[in-house]
Amino acid sequence: MAEDKKRVAVLISGNGSNLQALIDACENDEYYPAKIALVISNKADAYGLHRAKEHKIPSVIIPHKNYDSREDFDSALNKELKKYEIDIVCLAGFMRVLSSNFVNDWEGRMINIHPSLLPKHKGSHAVLDALAAGDTVTGCTVHHVVPKIDSGEIIIQKEVVIDPEDTEETLLEKIHEQEHIAYPEALKQLSESL
Numbered sequence: 001m002a003e004d005k006k007r008v009a010v011l012i013s014g015n016g017s018n019l020q021a022l023i024d025a026c027e028n029d030e031y032y033p034a035k036i037a038l039v040i041s042n043k044a045d046a047y048g049l050h051r052a053k054e055h056k057i058p059s060v061i062i063p064h065k066n067y068d069s070r071e072d073f074d075s076a077l078n079k080e081l082k083k084y085e086i087d088i089v090c091l092a093g094f095m096r097v098l099s100s101n102f103v104n105d106w107e108g109r110m111i112n113i114h115p116s117l118l119p120k121h122k123g124s125h126a127v128l129d130a131l132a133a134g135d136t137v138t139g140c141t142v143h144h145v146v147p148k149i150d151s152g153e154i155i156i157q158k159e160v161v162i163d164p165e166d167t168e169e170t171l172l173e174k175i176h177e178q179e180h181i182a183y184p185e186a187l188k189q190l191s192e193s194l
């Protein structure tokens with residue numbers, strides 16, 4: 001089975017709790033159809049890099065500030081993805097917009113997790129936006145990445161009930177719990193379909 005597993009790169013910029021959920025899914029189930037083969041961060045101080053190290057997963061830091069254009073940064077990304085023979089890219093709190101060329105190259109093989117029930121609340125303030133809108137339900141979405149932000153085909157969604165006393169912090173915590181279930185499920189589904 002091991003040699004059939006899809007080789008996954010997880011792109012992060014920060015904490016990496018979703019990276020951790022993916023690592024755990026791969027490590028705890030010998031039949032899980034994917035393995036995390038590479039972690040890439042655009043930030044040298046991303047906590048997720050420690051998680052990779054702890055699990056002996058190769059990691060690469062590609063600081064976006066070192067590149068003059070988005071295209072140059074994306075070429076550097078592609079070079080590493082090729083070097084590690086990556087089949088699937090998972091964006092997990094990766095705070096960079098990728099060029100259309102890069103996204104088109106990886107179409108069908110690159111997914112993202114977003115903290116809302118898309119198409120509601122696209123963008124980087126999804127949790128606050130759900131609270132501000134007075135929604136009673138929000139959640140998370142794993143979707144394919146397409147050039148238009150937070151707009152690709154949806155793979156899995158999980159709902160979270162918003163209580164009247166929820167703050168951004170408590171709501172985010174509840175969404176994260178669901179994200180950590182949704183992302184491994186979606187990656188499994190995609191890995192099996194390729």
Ligand code: GRF
Nearest residue numbers: 015016017018093113114115
């Ligand atoms: C998650 O809430 C995800 O939905 C969003 O960024 C956050 C990343 O969290 N895209 P973490 O770094 O995985 O803990």
